[in-house]
Amino acid sequence: xxxxxxxxxxxxxxxxxxxxxxxxxxxxxxxxxxxxxxxxxxxxxxxxxxxxxxxxxxxxxxxxxxxxxxxxxxxxxxxxxxxxxxxxxxxxxxxxxxxxxxxxxxxxxxxxxxxxxxxxxxxxxxxxxxxxxxxxxxxxxxxxxxxxxxxxxxxxxxxxxxxxxxxxxxxxxxxxxxxxxxxxxxxxxxxxxxxxxxxxxxxxxxxx
Numbered sequence: 069x070x071x072x073x074x075x076x077x078x079x080x081x082x083x084x085x086x087x088x089x090x091x092x093x094x095x096x097x098x099x100x101x102x103x104x105x106x107x108x109x110x111x112x113x114x115x116x117x118x119x120x121x122x123x124x125x126x127x128x129x130x131x132x133x134x135x136x137x138x139x140x141x142x143x144x145x146x147x148x149x150x151x152x153x154x155x156x157x158x159x160x161x162x163x164x165x166x167x168x169x170x171x172x173x174x175x176x177x178x179x180x181x182x183x184x185x186x187x188x189x190x191x192x193x194x195x196x197x198x199x200x201x202x203x204x205x206x207x208x209x210x211x212x213x214x215x216x217x218x219x220x221x222x223x224x225x226x227x228x229x230x231x232x233x234x235x236x237x238x239x240x241x242x243x244x245x246x247x248x249x250x251x252x253x254x255x256x257x258x259x260x261x262x263x264x265x266x267x268x269x270x271x272x273x274x275x276x
Contacts, residue, residue: 069117071110074101081131094120097127129156129164137168141179144169145205180206180214191228193221196253221254225262228252233268242268 075085084101086094096106100123104116112120129151136142136150144165151161168174180201187197194215201211232245242263249259 069112069114071106071108071112074106074108088117094124096120096124097131100124100127125157125160126163129160130167132156133164133168134173137173141182142174143176143179143205143207144174145176145207147174149205176206177210177213179204180210184214184218188219191224191252193224193249193253193255193258194218195255196251199253221258222262222265225249225254225259226265229262229266237268 070089071086072089073085073087078084078098079095083095083097086096086101086106088094100106100120103123104120106112106120132151132154133147136147142150147168148161148165151164152158156164165174183200183204183206184197187200192200197215197218198211201214206214228249229245232248234241237245246256246259246263250256
């Protein structure tokens with residue numbers, strides 16, 4: 069089989085189209101083209117074509133991983149899942165994740181700490197922070213490290229109550245505000261303690 073043509077310009081992802089004599093096409097990154105010494109008119113065997121396709125899959129996953137990580141902090145598990153959703157094979161996705169870890173471009177603990185800082189800046193409590201770590205596939209053995217030295221929740225709860233409650237809130241207003249704090253991940257016992265400090269209380273215990 070022969071390479072009939074190589075496109076002069078790369079696509080938006082930086083890949084070039086190679087048209088083969090059987091009219092099939094390969095979309096390759098420059099590194100793969102150079103690694104195999106490909107050029108217009110070159111003859112390639114079926115075995116070499118299989119090797120090129122395998123290399124192209126691995127390179128595609130790596131380049132896609134770089135784009136994902138450059139856009140957002142992700143864990144290794146989250147990155148692999150995103151690559152699979154984009155159509156990369158399980159083997160190529162895992163290899164790309166390992167490659168990124170070797171380059172220190174993916175660090176689960178660092179990502180976990182970034183998520184916690186982001187959640188705190190949004191006013192989230194411990195339960196909501198743990199949910200974020202779970203959703204981003206942070207390994208559970210890293211949760212304690214990521215959540216260490218969390219500030220006491222009282223100040224954040226008090227600030228929220230000051231902003232949301234009227235000077236003399238009725239039961240309906242109190243319940244609505246408490247429910248919002250629960251959704252943000254604060255524990256009922258912490259909310260109740262701050263309410264008592266403000267001289268306000270709710271009978272019973274809201275469902276968390």
